[in-house]
Amino acid sequence: xxxxxxxxxxxxxxxxxxxxxxxxxxxxxxxxxxxxxxxxxxxxxxxxxxxxxxxxxxxxxxxxxxxxxxxxxxxxxxxxxxxxxxxxxxxxxxxxxxxxxxxxxxxxxxxxxxxxxxxxxxxxxxxxxxxxxxxxxxxxxx
Numbered sequence: 001x002x003x004x005x006x007x008x009x010x011x012x013x014x015x016x017x018x019x020x021x022x023x024x025x026x027x028x029x030x031x032x033x034x035x036x037x038x039x040x041x042x043x044x045x046x047x048x049x050x051x052x053x054x055x056x057x058x059x060x061x062x063x064x065x066x067x068x069x070x071x072x073x074x075x076x077x078x079x080x081x082x083x084x085x086x087x088x089x090x091x092x093x094x095x096x097x098x099x100x101x102x103x104x105x106x107x108x109x110x111x112x113x114x115x116x117x118x119x120x121x122x123x124x125x126x127x128x129x130x131x132x133x134x135x136x137x138x139x140x141x142x
Contacts, residue, residue: 001054002141006038010050011140017133024127032139043068046134053138061134072129078109078121091119099123 004010011034016025027033035041045067095111113120
């Protein structure tokens with residue numbers, strides 16, 4: 001039986017859940033994911049957990065926030081005056097806004113609060129600060 005190692009081409013099926021049981025991703029609709037171990041196509045900690053598995057093996061793999069999207073950083077949250085946006089532009093909670101910064105960098109940010117005088121934008125990944133659990137099955141190892 002072939003065992004997963006660095007350089008293996010692996011096909012996996014998975015369901016990714018959060019601590020509250022909410023599914024954040026799965027392969028049910030798009031089909032299994034094929035990746036090369038060591039090519040940094042997924043989180044390094046996930047690759048490490050898959051090493052040593054074989055086709056047909058099932059495992060629950062838990063990644064800490066640090067091993068996944070990192071912590072939720074306060075410095076990625078901006079509070080801006082409503083005047084920083086064009087007059088009449090509709091801004092609502094849940095909306096994504098592309099922001100360009102003075103250094104030329106651009107980032108898509110999520111509106112988390114919007115009022116007449118101010119707007120709060122969050123540039124963290126939506127899963128930052130979350131522990132991720134993958135119910136994973138290795139389908140094929142090449």
